[in-house]
Amino acid sequence: MNGAQHILKAFQNHHIDTVFGYPGGCIMPLYDALVDAEGVEHVLCRHEQGCALAADGYARASGRLGVCIATSGPGATNLITGVANAHRDSIPMLVVTGQVPSSLIGTDAFQETDVLGMALGIVKHSYLITDANELPSVMEEAMTLAQSGRPGPVWVDIPKDLLLAEVTRPAPAPNQAVAPEAMAISAALELLYDAQRPLLYSGGGVSLAGAESAFRRLAEASGLPGVVTLKGIGNHHKADPNHLGMLGMHGSRAANEAVEACDLLFVIGARLDDRATGNLAGFAPGARVIHLDADHAEFGKLRAADVALGGDLATLLDGFTEALQARPLATQAWTEQCRRQRTLKGLQTADNEEALAPISGPGFIRQLSRITPDDAIIACDVGQHQMWVAQHYQFDHPRHHLSSGGLGTMGFGMPAAIGAQFACPGQTVINVSGDGSFMMNAQELATIRRYNLPVKLIIMDNQCLGMVRQQQELFYGNRESQIDLNDNPDFVTMARAFDIPAMRIERSDQIRRGIETILALDGPMLLHVAIAREENVWPIVKPGASNRDMLDASQQRQHPTTSKEITA
Amino acid sequence: MSQPAPREYQIECRMTFEPAALERVCQVVRIRGFEVTEVNASLQDTGWRIALTVRGSRSLDMLRKQLEKLHNVERVVADTTQRITQRSA
Numbered sequence: 001m002n003g004a005q006h007i008l009k010a011f012q013n014h015h016i017d018t019v020f021g022y023p024g025g026c027i028m029p030l031y032d033a034l035v036d037a038e039g040v041e042h043v044l045c046r047h048e049q050g051c052a053l054a055a056d057g058y059a060r061a062s063g064r065l066g067v068c069i070a071t072s073g074p075g076a077t078n079l080i081t082g083v084a085n086a087h088r089d090s091i092p093m094l095v096v097t098g099q100v101p102s103s104l105i106g107t108d109a110f111q112e113t114d115v116l117g118m119a120l121g122i123v124k125h126s127y128l129i130t131d132a133n134e135l136p137s138v139m140e141e142a143m144t145l146a147q148s149g150r151p152g153p154v155w156v157d158i159p160k161d162l163l164l165a166e167v168t169r170p171a172p173a174p175n176q177a178v179a180p181e182a183m184a185i186s187a188a189l190e191l192l193y194d195a196q197r198p199l200l201y202s203g204g205g206v207s208l209a210g211a212e213s214a215f216r217r218l219a220e221a222s223g224l225p226g227v228v229t230l231k232g233i234g235n236h237h238k239a240d241p242n243h244l245g246m247l248g249m250h251g252s253r254a255a256n257e258a259v260e261a262c263d264l265l266f267v268i269g270a271r272l273d274d275r276a277t278g279n280l281a282g283f284a285p286g287a288r289v290i291h292l293d294a295d296h297a298e299f300g301k302l303r304a305a306d307v308a309l310g311g312d313l314a315t316l317l318d319g320f321t322e323a324l325q326a327r328p329l330a331t332q333a334w335t336e337q338c339r340r341q342r343t344l345k346g347l348q349t350a351d352n353e354e355a356l357a358p359i360s361g362p363g364f365i366r367q368l369s370r371i372t373p374d375d376a377i378i379a380c381d382v383g384q385h386q387m388w389v390a391q392h393y394q395f396d397h398p399r400h401h402l403s404s405g406g407l408g409t410m411g412f413g414m415p416a417a418i419g420a421q422f423a424c425p426g427q428t429v430i431n432v433s434g435d436g437s438f439m440m441n442a443q444e445l446a447t448i449r450r451y452n453l454p455v456k457l458i459i460m461d462n463q464c465l466g467m468v469r470q471q472q473e474l475f476y477g478n479r480e481s482q483i484d485l486n487d488n489p490d491f492v493t494m495a496r497a498f499d500i501p502a503m504r505i506e507r508s509d510q511i512r513r514g515i516e517t518i519l520a521l522d523g524p525m526l527l528h529v530a531i532a533r534e535e536n537v538w539p540i541v542k543p544g545a546s547n548r549d550m551l552d553a554s555q556q557r558q559h560p561t562t563s564k565e566i567t568a
Numbered sequence: 569m570s571q572p573a574p575r576e577y578q579i580e581c582r583m584t585f586e587p588a589a590l591e592r593v594c595q596v597v598r599i600r601g602f603e604v605t606e607v608n609a610s611l612q613d614t615g616w617r618i619a620l621t622v623r624g625s626r627s628l629d630m631l632r633k634q635l636e637k638l639h640n641v642e643r644v645v646a647d648t649t650q651r652i653t654q655r656s657a
């Protein structure tokens with residue numbers, strides 16, 4: 001068995017049945033081995049970034065390892081954005097690339113790039129194979145590592161000659177999962193019982209650890225109000241009255257104000273990212289902190305924790321639940337107060353019922369949320385539409401919401417939806433995109449067509465880079481710079497060129513029919529939704545400001561300040 | 569935001585051998601806000617033994633935890649007897 005065959009064997013041993021890739025010179029031995037391989041479906045995307053993001057979407061939707069493959073040089077560099085995306089959101093991913101033959105490394109050979117060096121900052125770990133007999137242990141280790149502890153991408157770079165060389169060493173037995181650390185939770189419980197106004201603050205770590213049910217048990221047993229980060233959306237049950245919504249830059253007022261008012265922040269699988277916390281000085285100023293995470297390096301990174309507990313989240317959460325069931329908290333008054341705030345300051349605003357009114361972004365997403373089945377998976381791109389999805393779609397599970405959180409990668413949505421549809425063939429998968437983001441990986445329309453994936457594509461077209469335009473308006477004195485996209489292609493014609501049916505809507509009374517039409521079709525379909533150029537995402541916290549200083553539509557004209565510290 | 573004055577620290581790091589070991593350590597030190605002012609590294613039978621002097625204003629403990637996350641790192645000993653450096657920033 002040669003190196004290439006061994007890699008495919010390792011996939012089979014780990015029950016990896018779907019991989020996303022693109023061939024080329026140095027990875028050709030692996031593609032040759034694929035011809036005879038059984039049990040592995042190779043999905044050919046149309047750009048390596050599409051492969052990496054599809055593998056990411058596959059992993060997010062399913063919790064399984066996402067695998068992407070590319071050739072050396074441009075193949076590997078094209079993967080970079082997708083791998084960085086997975087790294088920033090702790091997505092389990094295996095990246096396999098061909099490298100120039102061992103003897104040519106360091107000679108500036110055709111399609112040589114220093115993959116190991118280039119990827120250092122965006123991987124959990126990486127390997128350059130120097131002997132084919134390393135492959136059995138490296139493949140085993142790489143697949144285990146990508147999925148254990150705090151997950152992340154692991155990259156294996158293999159010179160072409162070693163893909164062809166004989167592997168004589170057998171594959172080691174698959175690693176056993178590492179037992180969670182046993183941790184004392186009594187100190188944290190003491191803080192909880194002491195507190196008057198404790199608040200749950202949960203993030204993407206909950207679903208990454210498979211602790212979704214454990215989290216909901218804790219939310220129920222504690223009776224505490226909770227806020228979520230962008231990646232924690234869906235942690236709370238959709239109907240949980242104590243869920244105050246997303247916090248942060250585009251979070252709900254109810255969520256941000258609860259964080260400010262609480263005296264104990266119970267952080268669960270979250271890393272206190274700056275888009276969530278706003279200016280740290282004004283973040284939960286009077287609160288003590290309990291921090292639960294799989295990654296010890298998150299403790300005290302941005303905010304000191306009074307008690308930090310590492311290890312398996314589900315086990316830890318169940319420990320708390322048990323204690324709180326035995327001795328409940330006496331914080332009902334605080335929870336009631338937060339519930340009232342949720343009603344007054346949540347994100348539910350009235351829809352514009354007027355039939356001929358232009359389509360509003362939030363209104364459209366709310367309708368989408370009402371019409372789609374409960375288990376629908378919504379991928380989104382990056383920008384205003386992403387925030388409207390986060391704010392107005394009612395998710396019932398974190399794996400139903402695929403959003404590029406840490407990296408904010410425009411172009412994430414469509415490939416992620418492709419990956420999700422492969423992972424969950426029976427579920428409705430929808431990509432909500434902006435007109436800017438859609439064009440960043442538009443080539444993947446061909447992948448949807450080729451595999452006849454029933455992915456539904458929605459473009460919320462405001463004829464501009466809306467999120468950047470909004471910040472230019474609010475924080476740069478309305479000086480618009482390079483955000484205009486009024487020369488977009490005709491998206492309906494474009495989809496049809498890929499043999500994907502499409503329709504356009506522009507008025508409120510067309511929303512329901514538009515959504516129902518794409519959902520009813522047995523196959524892919526694109527819905528082009530024209531929305532107003534001027535629409536903004538509210539509320540908003542100015543980058544670098546405190547979450548206390550949220551702006552909403554009524555304050556729009558009062559803050560035409562300029563700022564140098566903005567990253568859209 | 570005002571930063572505390574930079575300090576110098578000694579770190580000793582043991583790592584199993586792999587081709588990018590030294591680069592990984594240097595990269596983590598740099599990206600986490602420190603600069604290397606002295607380095608002494610040798611590859612022994614058991615792997616890399618890397619002694620670093622680093623300077624920075626951020627928490628040494630944070631740097632230690634980030635270094636420990638490197639897959640090949642077996643042990644990090646960070647000397648907490650800090651010295652305030654002469655040079656500011």
Ligand SMILES: Cc1ncc(C[n+]2csc(CCOP(=O)(O)OP(=O)(O)O)c2C)c(N)n1
Pocket residue numbers: 381382383384385386407408409410411433434435436437438460462464465466467468568
């Ligand atoms: C690859 C990449 N380039 C640039 C940005 C910066 N950026 C963030 S949002 C945005 C505008 C997105 O426009 P669009 O997709 O049309 O969505 P909208 O905000 O209009 O809903 C830009 C350029 C980014 N996040 N990712």
